[in-house]
Amino acid sequence: MKNIRRYIHIAGVLLICCAMLSSCIAEDLSGCGSRMRLRISFMFEAETETRAAETEKHHVTLYAFDQQGYCQLVHEFDVMGLGGETTIDVPLEPGTYDFVAWLNKDETYFSLPAFEQFPQVKPKKDAAVLYLDIPDNSIVDYELPTLLHGSVKELQITSGQKIFIPLIQNTNRITFTAEGLDRTADTYEFEVRDHNGAYTFENGFDACAPFRYLAQTTFADTQNKLSAGMSLLRLASGRTPVFAFRNSTTGKTLYPSSEEQETNLVKMIENAYRNNGKTVDFDKRHEFNIKLKFDAGFNAIVTIDGWNVVDDDSGLRP
Secondary structure (H helix, E strand, O other): HHHHHHHHHHHHHHHHHHHHHHHHHHHHOOOOOEEEEEEEEEEEOOOOOOOOOOOOOOEEEEEOOOOOOOEEEEEEEEEOOOOOOEEEEEEEEEEEEEEEEEEOOOOOOEEEEHOOOOOOOEEEEEEEEEEEOOOOOEEOOOOOOOOEEEEEEEEEEOOOOEEEEEEEEEEEEEEEEEOOOOOOOOEEEEEEEEEEOOEEOOOOOOOOEEEEEEEEOOOOOOEEEEEEEEEEOOOOOOOOOOOEEEEEEOEEEOOOOOOOOOOHHHHHHHHHHHHOOOOOOOOOOOOOEHHHHHHEOOEEEEEEEEEEEOOOOOOOOO
């Protein structure tokens, strides 16, 4: 009888241990070890209306890297808008960490190969790269989510601490319009060629094969103009995205129509702003309206956000 009671006791202990272990596995080890409560707030500034509105839901992936650069935490949660505070419980020891947040890095669009074996393999921060999953045809012709990046370095934390994370939006949205062309049943396309599909955890550009952002359109029944929207990733001063507009049915390029016309999208935007006494901050401005107005000779006047792109001393000649 005594042995039976002993076996029952041992079996009960084993069941409890199994339950605790299964909890650890089910929650990706988040139920194991020391836990810490953190209060997360994001700081976001934008010059234009964006989809990072207060009423929009965002999916957050938070990373913590120790002082040797190894990732000790990957924690996912949702926030509604970017102005509030979210409290999370995480398996993290008190100490000094670099925190990185990616918002809306939907696995349908992005991948992080360095984290495929986490937590068994803990990647270093300087080896972690977020990649846009570019289709085999190298064409991105669909809506991208509002990708945001935030980081804070060498933050010493204890339980209950509030962490402020400033955010930069990586997704831009451009509305293209073309006027002055004869109506046809053809398909037209606005194109931006770039190589901006890979980002370090410092939000720097990483090596990426060139690909094309593409937005196609036709003449609507009651319209004498062509319109299309495009979402594309980061723009930055000094970068070289190449803009073109063509009749994709015939293959004829309509912009540029001569070698003298500028095709660097960044330079075109900077020129339009500079010649109107403005400076564009690509980290804060993420929506642009670009209009091509063609004359009878198929020469286009380009306006960006209502301002003409004009000749200047830099050699820009749209």
